[in-house]
Amino acid sequence: MKIDLTDTTAGKVNKALVQGRRAIGTPAVGMVLTLVIVTDEENAYDALKAAGDASHEHPSRTLVVIKRVSRSPRDRTASRLDAEVRVGADAGSGETVILRLYGEVADHADSVVLPLLLPDAPVVVWWPVNAPLDPAKDPLGALAQRRVTDTYSSEQPVRELSARADAYTPGDTDLSWTRITPWRSMLAAALDQVVCEVKAVEVEGEEFNPSCELLAMWLADRLDVPVKRSLSAGPGLTAVRLDTSEGAIALDRADGSLATLSIDGQPDRAVALKRRETAELIAEELRRLDPDDTYASALRFGVERLNASAAPASAPEPVPAAPEPAAAATTDPSPKGEPVTHAAAASAAAGEAPATEAASQERAPLKKRAKAT
Amino acid sequence: MPAVYDLANRGLLPPGFSLVGFARREWAHEDFAAEVHDAVKDHARTPFREEVWQQLIQGMRFVQGTFDDDDAFERLRSTIEELDKAQGTGGNFAFYLSVPPRSFPVVIQQLKKHGLADQSGGSWRRAVIEKPFGHDLKSAEELNKVVHEVFEPDQVFRIDHYLGKETVQNILALRFANTMYEPIWNRSFVDHVQITMAEDIGIGGRAGYYDGIGSARDVIQNHLLQLMALTAMEEPASFDADALAAEKEKVLGAVRLPKDLGESTVRGQYAAGWQGGEKVIGYLEEDGIDTRSKTDTYAAVKLEIDNRRWAGVPFYLRTGKRLGRRVTEIAVVFQRAPHSPFDHTATEELGQNAIVIRVQPDEGITVRFGSKVPGTSMEIRDVSMDFAYGESFTESSPEAYERLILDVLLGDSNLFPRTEEVELSWKILDPIEEHWDKHGRPAQYKSGTWGPAEADEMLARDGRSWRRP
Structure with missing residues (x-):
């Protein structure tokens, strides 16, 4: 009517x-x-x-x-x-x-x-x-x-991410963040299976897709390791590669629907990781209405730090995804070398603890969203 | 008038029912009938039927005159006597006095002087009075004295149209005809009660009436305190007028004002802004309002009831004009569960249980409680169970006035506040008004919002917050 x-x-x-x-x-x-x-x-x-x-x-x-x-x-x-x-x-x-x-x-x-x-x-x-x-x-x-x-719909998504981080108030959320929920749960589950220490991470995806940055920031924030953001032709996010003490773990999605999870020493597994419709994203967003703390801490990690911390650990190639690499480097040069020494120190002190701990910590808040999806 | 028509249409008026208008206007009987006709056509609840109208118009008369005009009252008397003969009204008259407060004594005295109020031989004389019933305790007592000099106390009907509403009468049914609510209707389970009456309109053309009166006198003194009394009173021994009045008086008499009136009352005035998509002016900019006026258009008070059932449970009453939307409701908010086996994240979105009685519009009752969100995780969120009058009873409910006028004709005073209740209500409000008079000014609030920030702070001090009605 x-x-x-x-x-x-x-x-x-x-x-x-x-x-x-x-x-x-x-x-x-x-x-x-x-x-x-x-x-x-x-x-x-x-x-x-x-x-x-x-x-x-x-x-x-x-x-x-x-x-x-x-x-x-x-x-x-x-x-x-x-x-x-x-x-x-x-x-x-x-x-x-x-x-x-x-x-x-x-x-x-x-x-x-x-x-x-x-x-x-x-x-x-x-x-x-x-x-x-x-x-x-x-x-x-x-x-x-x-x-x-939805930063995905904006003209300059990566720049907008920094603005959102500055203005963050509990209750804010971003559909670009919702889009990576299945990726996050899959990665957390993969790290739960292997007892290892993560040394470096690479997140690969199309340009102007803030979901890639958000996933990279989340990994960097949680694992406390250098994360490199690299470009591909898409669609969307295409791959996440973890370099660990036990070999490589990769989640690769070339066609936007079916992904392959490969863990060194284990057979490759197919994983359905379809790019979801807006309706599904909104439905997921409405499922929980309390502030999303995980999003907040990933967002606050900062896009600039992402590229700065990736620089020393990654290959000498320039990072094209960086929106303002120069600016990031000049405003905050101190953390440049730090992540490596920090990660080394952590691994020396506690062996494999940092990575597994981070992963299992992550799993608790993830479960709710992941299983309901 | 539409209410009278609706009664006639439902066959509830006695045959020979007659209606006499008395006013200053230069009208003939026909003009009066035409005016009533238009009002009925536009506003009656039931469909317009010619034969019903013909029945009504038979007994319709108009008397022109001013309140101090002796001749006019003589004419009124002769008109009534004529109707007695022609229509067979049997000498029973009810005077519906819709007159400004200052003319009240004159009119009453005139009725007495011309023998219009004399009861004789089994016939009755009743007076129907509209609010305001005075503007403080003293004036209310004077008014009562004037009226009772002429009319018997049990023949005086004070119309508070809220009490005629189905939902209000249903409070009693909900509480006393059911078993599942009454056991939790007390301080062991109830955290607090919020009673809200919000209007989206401003004062309109009523500047003359409203300025100097304000929302607390206009609404809290009668409507809200009556609603509170019905919500909080003990079970009456029976459902007759005396038993009901006794319980209401007991609970009104047990009301205790908070010690610090500045901390636990708030008043406000609407400022210019946007209400529901329309640009509206502030109270002080309204026609005929002094720009220094201290009249409140928003009032919120915290009251406590000192008895075994309610000790320590605050009752928050608020009313205002130009608020978010037009709504009147009573919300009984319950305490949180004393122990929760669920972890914090599971119950983060869970509010307090509540029973909300929607008095108007969209009459009904909502029960709010927590429920598990479907899914693999334990996640508890507020849901509501809704009872709507329109659904369970498809017959449209009678209008409040319809019910009340019928009660006047039948002499049933269940739904009319008595002298004692009116006086007790003033005893509650007078100290607040006095305090306001001496201290500060009303806070300004933007039109279209839910009142001044001070009101939110008042509840925040108690660790509570106003519901969004």
Whole structure:
């Protein structure tokens, strides 16, 4: 059932929602969260479709906020709110309200969204494109427990990662991070199988794909070893190679769907690592609504340090993935040689402990996400 | 008027029911009928039926006059007597006094002077009064004295339309007709109670009435304290007016104000902002409001009830205009489980259990509790179980006024606050108003939000937070 409201207010939209629910005969509200999607007209359809699919796992009220750019100066001064209310079969499992904001009201979208939030239920805001640099300070972001951005869709993903690290507030998360969940669980599982010490890591993937950087940062943060980020033609992430005391461990995915896990001394294994649809990513994101501490610490490791620490350990070839290699080197030259000595010292002192410990530490928080996927 | 029509349409009005309008306007009977007709057509809950309207219009009269005009009251008297003969109303009259507080004594005296309030030979005279029932304890006592001089106390009906709402009456059913709630309805299980009545509108054209009164007098004194009384009272011995009033009075009498009124009350005024997608002006910019006005458009108070059932359980009452959305609800928030066998991450997203009674709109009850999220890991999250009136009872519920007017005609005073309750309510509110008068100014809050930051701080001091209704 669809109700169209033109030049309306949030109060009328609320009434239409109650009416709609009554009309379809299910007036009870079983929805568990409010998902606010902030997007432009161009991306609204895809985002809504993804949210609709995700709503089968998480019945939610979906509010799509579309800020319309008026063409003429006259239209820009007039302020108008149009709403399309969908309940029942038209809205997945839950309710959908598409809000189109014209003129001045577009700058006050939070005043429209606030009255439409479900009582008590958690609020998630998702920006499929054009996410604000500091989501928690954004008026809409401030209403939410969880703020989902996607650096993959940005013009300069790697630079944006640093900005996100600077602005990180508990509750922030990035779909580029969600994309690598299967990789993370597979790598953690691989390291659990082999008792070894990791000496160096290489993460290979296409350019302008922040997931590669995030995975590299996560490994660097957790294993405390030099991590090299190298380029390939894609699609997406193509390989992760671990150089360990017991030989090489590699997870190689050339075609974007089926990967091979090869561990020295063991037969190669095929692993399904499909690149996932946005709907699956959103569904996974909505499964846990508490702050993602692992993401925070990986993000905070810093893109710059990634390349700096990779430099001494890796082959002399330049690292093309580095966004600002020069800047990173000049601003923070001290850690250059440190990782190697540090890793050596650690291995001397505790033998194989650092790597295995890191891996098993990792496994605990990973399990939840990994197994549910 | 729509309520009267709805009653007639449902066949609940006695035959011969007559309606007499009294106002200053220069109207003929027909003009009055036309006005009622429009109101009924636009707002009645039940479909418009010509034959019902014809029945109503038979007994419709209008008397023009001012409140100090003796002739007018004589005309009113003769009109009523004529109706008695023509319609057979049997000498029973109910006076619905929808007049400004200052005209009250005049009108009452006029009714007395012209013998309109004299009961005789088995017929009754009733007075229906709308809020405000005074503006503090003293004025309320005066008002009661004036009214009771003329009408018998048990023939005076104070309309608090909240009490006529199905959901409010259902509080009693929920608590006392069921076994599963009452055992946990006490300090051993309840952490605190939040009662919210929020409006999304501003004061509109009511500057003259509102300024100087404010939201605490306008809403907390009557609606919210009544809702609190119903939520907190003990089980009445029976469901009759005396037994109900006795329990409500007991609980209102047991209300204790916090020692530091500055710390446990908050008032605010809406400032300009955006509400629900519309640009709105602040209270001080409204037409007819003094720019230095200290009238509150938002009020939040913390009260405690000193009895065995509720000792130590705070009741947080809040009301305001230009808040996020229009909603009235009572939330009974329970304590956390005393011991949790689950680890911290499993219950990180679990809130406190709660029973929320949605008074309006979308009447119903929500029970909130934790449930395991499907999946291999133990992850507990809040879910809700929802009862909606529209679902379980497909007949639309009567409007509050409909119910209350019918009760007046039947003389059933269950749902009307009594003099004692009104006076007890003022005793609770007066010290707060006095404190506000002497200290500080209302905090400004942006229109369209859930009130001033001070209110959030007030709950934060107790380690709690307001729900998002």
